[in-house]
Amino acid sequence: MLSMQDVIDYCDLDRGEIEAIAEHEHVPMAVAAEISEILLCSPEGVCQLHTMIIENMQRALEVGQQQRVLDLIRTYEHLQRTHPLPTRH
Template identity: 80%
Template sequence: MLSLQDVIDYCDLDRGEIEAIAEHEHIPVAVAAELSEVLLCSPEGVCRLHTMIIENMAHALEVGEYEHVQDLSKTYQHLQRTHPIPENIGS
């Protein structure tokens, strides 16, 4: 049986990015890990990942969760480095 860490280790995203997907979609982390692999298969999916984290940051700001905003900001910076928004999206 696979542990949650095994599932996360299999993914091309880090734990913070996967947790951000889970938060945004209101799904368990293990399901978010599976979803992350699907999203990374297309330029549109990568853009959707970026949007999810940005929307999470906006929500955290709205409710005054400033420490969470900082955590999400670090997560987003990592996503930008490892999976930047494709330049030819929609072309």
């Protein structure tokens, strides 16, 4: 049986990014890991992933979850480095 860490290690995202998908989509981490693989297959999916994390930050700000906002900022910074928004040509 695979552990959650095995699933995360298989993905091209880190734990924080997968947690952000799970939070946004209201799904378990294992399902979020599967979703992450689909999102990373296209420029549109990468854009959706960026949007999910930004929307999570907005919700955390609205309810005053300052620590969650800071965690999501670090997650988003990592996402920007590893999977930047696609550029138009």
